[in-house]
Amino acid sequence: GAGVSQSPSNKVTEKGKDVELRCDPISGHTALYWYRQSLGQGLEFLIYFQGNSAPDKSGLPSDRFSAERTGGSVSTLTIQRTQQEDSAVYLCASSRVNSPQHFGDGTRLSIL
Amino acid sequence: AQSVAQPEDQVNVAEGNPLTVKCTYSVSGNPYLFWYVQYPNRGLQFLLKYITGDNLVKGSYGFEAEFNKSQTSFHLKKPSALVSDSALYFCAVSGRGGGNKLTFGTGTQLKVEL
Numbered sequence: 004g005a006g007v008s009q010s011p012s013n014k015v016t017e018k019g020k021d022v023e024l025r026c027d028p029i030s031g032h033t034a035l036y037w038y039r040q041s042l043g044q045g046l047e048f049l050i051y052f053q054g055n056s057a058p059d060k061s062g063l064p065s066d067r068f069s070a071e072r073t074g075g076s077v078s079t080l081t082i083q084r085t086q087q088e089d090s091a092v093y094l095c096a097s098s099r100v101n102s103p104q105h106f107g108d109g110t111r112l113s114i115l
Numbered sequence: 116a117q118s119v120a121q122p123e124d125q126v127n128v129a130e131g132n133p134l135t136v137k138c139t140y141s142v143s144g145n146p147y148l149f150w151y152v153q154y155p156n157r158g159l160q161f162l163l164k165y166i167t168g169d170n171l172v173k174g175s176y177g178f179e180a181e182f183n184k185s186q187t188s189f190h191l192k193k194p195s196a197l198v199s200d201s202a203l204y205f206c207a208v209s210g211r212g213g214g215n216k217l218t219f220g221t222g223t224q225l226k227v228e229l
Binding site for chain 1: 161
């Protein structure tokens with residue numbers, strides 16, 4: 004079946020611009036996660052959605068980062084006023100409760 | 116706070132030889148432990164997990180891992196390596212009560228040579 008789908012696969016933008024990254028989870032998966040993978044910081048947790056509960060935002064690095072999940076399915080990660088240190092691969096994962104996470108191929112974000 | 120250490124940045128092994136990729140963890144309470152593999156320009160693929168039960172866990176592609184509570188380790192192993200196993204391997208931990216968010220190690224690049 005279809006896996007986790009992320010778009011765009013690559014995004015190049017200028018410093019100071021806003022960007023939106025999209026994640027389509029596997030159908031029926033109630034949990035959705037965003038992670039960031041960068042050379043300097045490795046793999047970092049950003050935010051976690053579980054059903055209708057309030058999201059766990061404890062990993063968001065600054066208030067320029069936000070995410071929403073509409074209708075318990077698609078999620079959008081928004082980065083406002085991008086900085087060069089935001090350059091990274093942003094990975095989305097989804098899972099059923101207490102089951103392993105399935106990852107998308109990520110969005111490679113480059114800030115010029 | 117939970118943490119994972121992968122002490123080796125790279126592991127080199129000849130095809131057909133056994134391989135071990137090391138991982139140690141720190142977490143409050145009983146851990147949920149995972150191994151993932153990442154190929155170039157791809158996301159992470161789940162290999163195996165330890166939740167409870169037998170200390171030797173078998174996973175995908177012939178990989179297995181041994182949970183050792185006294186040494187807080189969860190080393191990944193395979194009896195006979197293949198060139199196609201060459202990839203980046205991540206160990207991860209999730210503690211109870213923290214949702215299922217994962218804390219990852221820094222990754223170990225496995226290179227299997229002919």
